[in-house]
Structures are given as structure tokens and as C-alpha cells.
Amino acid sequence: MRIIVPLQSLVHGHGGLVLGSILPCALFYLLQHQFKRQRPPPASSPPSSIPRTASRALLSRSPPAAVSSRATSISSTDHESPHYEGFSKCFDDPFDRVTNPNGIVQLGLAENRLTMDLLTEWIAGSVKASLMDPEVGGLVSYQPFDGLVELKTALAGFMDQVMRGSISFSPSQMIITAGATSAIETLSFCLADPGHAFLIPTPYYPGYDRNIKWRAGVEIIPVPCRSTDSFRLSIASLELAYNQAKKRGVKVRAVLLSNPSNPVGNLMDRETMYELLDFITERNIHLISDEVFAGSNHGANEFLSVVDVAHTEGFDKTRVHVIYGLSKDLSLPGFRVGVIYSFNKIVLEATKKLARFSSVSVPTQRLLVSMLSDVKFIQKYIEINKKRLQRMYDLFVEGLKQLGVNCVPSSGGFYCWADMSKLMRSYSEKGELELWDKLLNVAKINVTPGSSCHCIEPGWFRFCFTTITEDDVPIVMERIERVLENNKR
């Protein structure tokens, strides 16, 4: 009776709200808890069913050892964007005017080969002296992971030369990493926790997707820029994106942009920088300025670093961080040298400790100390490099113009941002990728499609002109023309 009566009242709804809600809720939670405890992790395999015996022969077919879910997602090849696919194809069949005239011309990698002769000359003349320290210990022994003091000093001087700003860079605010790729990742770890986000104006450098999301677990929120604005950053769009993120409950920790921008090549002007600094100060977030192409501006406009503006206008510099490196301005991507420059004590402290994971080989550091201290050479190098960049840019853009392809006027970087939307079959990402594919497999030139850079307007392509010589330009134009002709038919 005592059991039946309450049960009956339950069923009939007596005891009402209380019993009727608590009991099922309790049961439900118990069920959830059970599931949670027993939920197998995503990448695990069923435990081995083979009993353990002394005879090893029986122990043969155990299930494969599962890797982490991060490894599974990073290794899977469905995430290959055309940007990377083109690279591997190019690698296998590289163009050479003499030995492989039918190979794929690499216009997708922002690497500068225009001034290799200057580098060769210097290294041949000075390598021995710069590396053979009086004590070989200075070459082979453990040194601070965040870089030799001598190299930081030399790099600070180099950055002063390149950026020619009103503020001098201080070696003590610098952390040296194995490439700017690592600098961006390390800074992402230090400015955001997993699940937080960075606002990045699009189109942006495809590598950010890997550097920021893969291990640091930071989300990227693209802030679209439009061709009508020449793809310049609009603070209103930033504002919009920030508010949308907030509504979604995503915490934005920083704005990341490149200046000169990649892939468009814009230089940021003082006014926009003010507004940007206002914006981030008001929202209490950080600004990461990727200035790797600072010394590779070839137009009439002068490069202006965000550090400069923050300093002269009295903004709080602890929220401003600069990424730099030697892969672009000194054409030494193989050396793997990147820089994090910050005014924020905690960020400096943390990145210093993380430097152990991406430190630069000491012989390379010694060589660079020598090279960067050769101020005359560096000055000459920067000047000649700019001239050659300007020349190639003019040639290339003119060549494209004659094919009816217009580029956004740009003053920095190794590339031009070309509008091929009229030449696509359909005005969509699909149409763009079709054209990209034709260019790669028929015209045999590798370029980066705008979709890889998250451009919202289809049909834009990034052409890098620094891996070819002047003589190669007509060949490239002719190949593009062939494809455009075929497309028109």
C-alpha cells in the first residue's frame, strides 16, 4: 500500500509539480552522468580482446594505438586549401627557363629572389669570419632560447633602419623565434585562451588559419573588406564584427592585421591607425601588427609602424605587439628568424619561456649578427631591393593590364592583387576555383585564389612576382593569355 499509493498519485498527478518534476529530472541526470562516464573519447578504439599470455606470438593483432583528436584533425588532408595544394604541385614540377621550360611557374609563394646576388656576395666574403668565434663554444653551446643579446641588438638596429620611425626598437623587448610563423603562434597563446577569437580583416594571409587555430585553439573572425574601398580596413566593419561576436558569446581578444597587408599590399595610413588604436583601447583588447613586409614597400608611400603612432599619440603601448622577421625584408626565409616585439611585461615573460620551442640555430644567429651589423651593406641592400621590387611590380601589373586584368594599386609586399572576376565562368567561389585549376593545370602557373585568403568577393587572385626574372614575365603573360582565350570561347 505504502508504495502503491504514492506511485498512483504520481501517475494521476497527485503530489503535483514537485514530485512530478524532481523524479524525472533526477532520473534524467543520472542517465546523463552515466553516459558521460562511459562516453568513449572520440579517437579511441575498443580495448584488445586478446588475453595476455606468455607466448608473444598470440599477441599479434592488437588494435592500432589511437592518436589524439588534435593529431587526427591536423593530419587529415581534407583541409588542404588550394594555397597549399598548389605548392606541392609546384614543388614536384618547378619551372626553369632552361632545364624545365614546361614546368609550373611559382607565383604563389611570397619569396623574394630578386636580390640573391647581393646575399651571395656578402656570405661568400664573410661567412668564415662571422662564424669562427674565438671560442667555438660560442657556436655550439647552449645559449638563451629567446636569442643572443647581440642578435637582438642587431635586429633592433635593422628594424630601426627598415621602419625609419620616430621610436627606436629596444632589444630587451624582443623575443626571437624560429620564423614569424612561430612568432604568431606563440603570441596567440599569450594573448588568448582556447575558444577566444581574433578579428582579422579579409582577405588575409592563408597561413594565419594554421598558425592561430591549430594548436593555440584561437578562433578567427574575418572582417570583410571590399574592393570599393580598395580592400582597406573599415573601423565600422570591425565594430560590426566585434558586436556580432559579443552577441554569440565569443570573447574577442585582439585585432590582427598585416601592414603592408597580405595579399593586397596596402599600407595603413596614420588616420586609420589612430582610429584602430582608439577602437582597441576602448574595447580593451590587443592589436597585433604583422609588419614582416615593412621594408618591402616599393611605392611612393612611406611605411608607418603602429608602434610609431602609438608612441607619438600617447596610446597605451602594452596592448600593441609587432611581428617581424627576416624572411621577407632580408630574403632569408630559410634561416628561420622571426621576432615578437612587445611592451607588455607578462607577454614578454611568457613568450620568453615559450621560446624554448622555437629557437634559432646559434651559427645562424652569429652569421646574422655579422650581416646586420654591416650597416653599409644593409643600406645598399634595402635600396636595391626596393628598386627591383618596384620594377618587377610595374612590369607585372602592366603585363596583366594588357590582358584586361586590373590590380588594386599596392605599395608593399611581393605580390599584386588581381581582379579576374570577369574571366570566370560563374561569379562564385566555384567559378574562382575552376579558373584557379585551369591556371595551375593548363597554364601551369601557381597563384593563390582569393577564397584561400577568405576574400568575400570571388575572382581575386594573388600573384607573387618575386620568384621570377624580368625575362620570365612575357612567358607568364603568354600562358595566362592562352587560358583566358580558351575561357572566352
Add this chain to the structure above:
Amino acid sequence: MTPPPRRKADAEEDSKTSSPPRRPSSGTGMRVIVPLQGLVQGRGGLVLGSVIPCALFYLLQFYLKRHRPSPSDEPAGPIPRTQSRSLLSPRGSSPPASASSRASAIAKASDSPYYAGNDKCSTDAYHAVSNPRGVIQLGLAENQLTLDLVRDWIESNLKESLLGDLQGELSIRGLATYHPFHGLMELKIAVAGFMHQVMQGSVSFNPSQIILASGATPVIENLSFCLGDPGNAFLIPSPYYPGFDRDIKLRTGIELIPVPCRSTDGFSLSIAALERAYTQAKKRGVKVRAVLVSNPSNPVGNLLSRETLYDLLDFVTEKNIHLISDEIYAGSNHGNGQFISVAEVVEAEDFDRSRVHIIYGLSKDLSLPGFRVGVLYSYNETVLAAARKMARFSSISVPTQRLLVSMLSDSKFIAEYLEKNRERLRKMYALFVDGLKQLGIECANSSGGFYCWADMSKYIRSYSEKGELELWDKLLNVAKINVTPGSACHCIEPGWFRCCFATLSERDIPVVMERIRSITESCKVNH
């Protein structure tokens, strides 16, 4: 127990008669009230009574989740935004930009004695002539015994190895331009050959299973990212290399579960202890993903026997986890035991190779820690694919790679180097251990590495970690020698210290012993 329908009818009746003043058009009102009343009085029973509160509860949870403040939140700046920039004087008035919570944790993490001692050493380094009262570094496992051979080689071969014969642009391209982030194929081949030589021909390594990185430190971190997700754990026999705490825990979120080894076993690995640790972890609900061992071990210097390797492989296979073997000191075994790589065992027997991963590098066996060269050798395709992609974050400078291709391909030089190196390590080890013995300090039997594992428990005031750290402090600040205390290596028995001897020359040894003696004497007096 009145049947429900009647009660409902009654209620309807009731509300009709009792509340007309409140509901003039009682039609709609009725439709609302009746079910509500039913709820309150338990009508509609179980279903309504459970669905509605559950729904409300979930809504509440959802709302809270969305609006949950994140840990590093700072209050928004109180300054209203105006056009006039002068009013916006930001200096001092806007809140400081906060770093991420993980950055704050990393930045503020206090240094273990392992790092603190190293720092002190670098600022006041001992030099026989110029700084005889400086701190003698016995805390950094670096080998300077055979640097003369390295120097000679570099001096004669540098230019050619870096620049070839400088024909046109070819060699500068080979030096300065982008190359695969996971290492030049030529270097992988050379490294595979070097590893083969170091392990005395017992194993052939396949270059395509090699990923190169800027040091064994990023290799370990990359591998950890590949084998475990945040919250997972690795089992690791203790005492272990203090750097693992940073390399594995700092960013990957993986926990390290020490598996204590005892002096009575000569600090060798016990499978029973592994088993116990694994089961305990499981009870706690922590998922163990791998066992990490170093062989030769650091800080003790033990070599893993063939039998132990078999047992270890059995263990990881049964538990379906991975085995990471850090074999960075493989070529630095100076004792009588023979080094056996896990690769040798795995290839000889029919074990599942996809769970075995080897860490190697040039910082120890080739005394080139400044070059930053680490090696991941794995049989697991997925790990290799992921590690290859992550190599972009810790890539080796190409000029260094070129230099090493040359050096490692010079097999004559390498053979001579390895032999001389072993000889000098053996000699130094013998001298050092003997010196300690004369002070009444016994060392654990060891055959590899640059260090000895010394038992100074007799000289600590209280048999505890506190006593050990007191002695460490005295040794550092009074005797001015930097050694690594066992607690920094997570040793469960207090009083053990790791002393590295490979940065000393023979004539430094009496100096070191004298300084240690001054401490042990004063400790004896106090006992």
C-alpha cells in the same frame, strides 16, 4: 483517489463560479487557467510536471553558459569616447591590456631549482683563471669534452659545407630560400645514418620516418600534441628530466604522472609500479595515453635491458597506449652495459610498431646544443603526418642543416668523434665518482649520460625535501657549485643530487671536490 476527469470538471466548475469578476471573457481565460490549475494540482501529472521545469532549468543553464564571464575578464574602461583626443588621455586611465590566463600562468610560474641554479650560474660563471670564485656549473647536461674535434672540423669545412662551390645562384638558393619545414631530405638521410652509427649498427633508420625540429624540446612537445588531448596523461618513471615538466605541460595540457623508482632497485623501472600507477589514474578518471621513458635515463644514467623493453612493449600493447623512448643519450654511454634501442626490439619482434616513438637529437651525442637539432622517429603514419605539418612552428635554420649534412656524412670524423667522446666521458665519470666516493658520497650505478646520481642524504639536516633543498642552497650559495636536487626531478627519496661532469676539465675536479668537502664537513659537525 478520485478519478481525474471529475476533478477537472470540478475545477472548471470552481473557476467558473469563483472567479468571474477577474475574467469577464472567461473563454480564453479558462483555457489558460485550467491547464495551469491542473499543473499545480498535479493534473496532467508526470508529463507536464517534469517537462516544464526541465525546460526552464535548461534554459537557465543555457543562459548562464552564454553569459559566463571568462577568467581573465577586466572591467570595461569607464572613459566615455569623445572626439577630442586630448580628453582621451589614455596614459594611466584605461585598464591595462590583460594577457591570456595561460600566459599569466606561464609568466608567473616559479622556477624550480633546476632553472634557478642555471640562471645563477650564467651570471657568475666559474673560470679557472679569470673567475676562480665563480659558480661551477654541474647542473647543465652539456658535453664540452670533445669540442676540440668539432672546432677543427668546422674550421676546415665550413665554407664548402655551407656554400658548395658557389656556382651561380644554386648554392644561395639552397641556403636562403624556403625549404620543407620538417627538414631537408639530405639531412634526414644523414641523420638516419648517424643514428645507425651511434647505435652501433644495431638498427637501420628510415629517413622518411624522421621529422626534424629545432631541438629535442619542440620534438617532445609536438609529439605530446599528437598523442594526447588536454586532460590526458603520460606515465613517466621518476626521477626524470626536469625539462619534461615544461616541455609537456606548458601548452599541451597533458598531465605527467610520475611512477616512482627506488634506490633499492637501482632506480630501474618496475612494470608493477607502472601497472599500479595506470590503475590509479584510471580510477581517478584520467586517461593515460603513453609511457615516456628515457634510455639512457636522465638523471640516473640507467640503460634499459632487453627484457625490460619487452615487458614495456607488452604493457603498452595490452593497455593500448603509446611508448615514447627518449634516446638522446644513446651515443653517450660510457659504461659497460650495451645500449639497446626500442627500435631494435620492435623490429626484431612482432610488436605493433605504430605505438612506438623515439626522440633523438644532436645536443648530447654530438655536443651541438646550440645548433638546435631534434629528431622525431615514428612508425605511426598519422603522427608523422601531423608532426610534419606542425614542423612549421619549430623549423631548423637551413644553413645549419647544410653544415650538418656535410658533418654527418663525414663518417670517418663521426667514428673518431664518437670513440674519443666515449673515452673521455668514461674517464671523467670515473674520476668524478671516485672523487665523490672519497667524500663518502656514493653514486648510483650508471652507464650513460653526462652526470652521476649522487646520494647525499647523509648530509641533509632532515630527511625530507626541505632538508634536501637546504643542502642544495648551501651548495649553490656557499660552496658555489650548481647541482640539480632530486626533488626537481620528482625523486621520492630525498637527498639525491644530479651532478654533471662533462663541462669540467680534469684539473677542475679537485676544486669541485674541495668545495663539496667544505659543505659535507660542516654538515658532519652539525650531526
